[in-house]
Amino acid sequence: MSAGLSMQELSSWLGVRSDTVQDWCSGRRPVPKGVFEQLGDLVAKQSSEACRLGPELRGDLDTAVRLLLHSDVDAQRNGWPTAAAFNLSVMRGWSLHRAS
Structure with a gap:
């Protein structure tokens, strides 16, 4: 998944069965709107954290x-x-901040 979650992790985080997530991913069942909103919030949080951390990291992989x-x-x-x-x-x- 683009948010860095496996299907198993996603099912655990959302509190649903893993076969439910598999059904969503395969298109057998529609994904509830609330799930899209939760994933969107997570991706937004990840983007915000990446932007916050980027300057601190200055492209240093060890850090x-x-x-x-x-x-x-x-x-x-x-x-x-x-x-x-x-x-x-x-x-x-x-x-975002590693040397080119």
Whole structure:
């Protein structure tokens, strides 16, 4: 998923069964409007975090790697659904400001 969530992570975050998410992704069932809104909010949060972190990282990969979260528990304590969702923001911030 573009927000950095696997189907399993998405189903857990949304509180739905994994086969429901599979049905949405395959087109067998329509995706509820609320799910699109939640994903949109997450992508907006990721973009905002990437823009905030970018100047701090100054394209330094070592600094970016130190910021990465290794546990979903840590991510959830900081308001993220998964470590992968936060880590995607870090890497986007790094890529925005890396040396050309």
